Amino acid sequence: MPRRLLKYKDYDVHSVTTIANGKRNANIVTWLTQTDMGNKVLAVALYKVDYTIELVRESGILNINLLADDQPGLIRKLGQQSGRDKDKFKNLPHALDERGCPYLTEAIGYVQCRVMHSTDAGDHELFICDVIKQVVLNPDKTVMTNSFLKAKKLIRG
Ligand SMILES: Cc1cc2nc3c(=O)[nH]c(=O)nc-3n(C[C@H](O)[C@H](O)[C@H](O)COP(=O)(O)O)c2cc1C
Numbered sequence: 001m002p003r004r005l006l007k008y009k010d011y012d013v014h015s016v017t018t019i020a021n022g023k024r025n026a027n028i029v030t031w032l033t034q035t036d037m038g039n040k041v042l043a044v045a046l047y048k049v050d051y052t053i054e055l056v057r058e059s060g061i062l063n064i065n066l067l068a069d070d071q072p073g074l075i076r077k078l079g080q081q082s083g084r085d086k087d088k089f090k091n092l093p094h095a096l097d098e099r100g101c102p103y104l105t106e107a108i109g110y111v112q113c114r115v116m117h118s119t120d121a122g123d124h125e126l127f128i129c130d131v132i133k134q135v136v137l138n139p140d141k142t143v144m145t146n147s148f149l150k151a152k153k154l155i156r157g
Contacts, residue, residue, distance in 0.1 A: 007157065013067045013144040015078055016044065016052055017094070017102045017110075020059035024102055026088050027052040028079025030146055031124065032064065040131050042113060045124035051084045053125060060115035061099055062129065065107040068141035074104075075154045108143060109136040 011030035018025055031045035042064065046053040056062050067074060078088055094102045103110040113129035120126075150157035 011146040013075075013146060013149065015065040015067060015074065015104055015107070016046070016056070016062050017065060017104065018052060018055045018059065018062040019099075019101045020055040020061070023055055024089060025052050025055050025083035026065075026078045026092070026102070026104070027083075028067075028075060029064070035128070036131075039134070041116075042111060042129045042131060044113075044127050044129060045121055046127060047124050049123075051082050056115060056127060057118075061101050062113050062115070062127075063097065063101050063103040063110045064113055064129075065104040065110040067104075067144040068106070068108050068138060069144045069148050070141060071106060071144060072149075072152060072154055075149060103135075105137060108138050108141050109134065111135075 014029045014032055015026050016029050033043055035041045035043050093105045095105050096102055097112055111134050112132040114132060116128050116130050118125050118127045149155045
């Protein structure tokens, strides 16, 4: 039985970090794309039941961290459990931007974003975000991809 078509697609792996009224969180996100040739807009799909979407809806403030393949431990820590009942930033190298929003200092870098609007998108909601700035922190690292996670058996495929 061949794989269904969409299983052939690969994705880069990111973490959305966010803050709302002093509450902060981080998750793992693959469904994200640039939608503007001038690098001014990104669209990110957030799962409706998660804690991250709750905070992003509340503040509209987020950073999108492009993860590196030397950060495999983040999949379980950020992407397979909820921040509702634990502080994911414990033992997680991070710093705060000028808005107080966290970013991950060992990622390749991050895009500082603000939500412009959002739209229903199945079990996810699609957030269309204004890019405020892009910051490269670790230029020599390699981007983590979904196919890398499958090869390392960190996720099922
Ligand atoms: C490889 C991978 C890709 C994921 N992609 C997305 C995604 O694109 N959007 C999303 O909202 N959640 C995605 N998730 C799921 C969230 O990261 C996960 O549900 C997380 O535990 C949510 O935590 P929270 O409740 O603290 O927000 C992904 C998880 C993994 C492991």
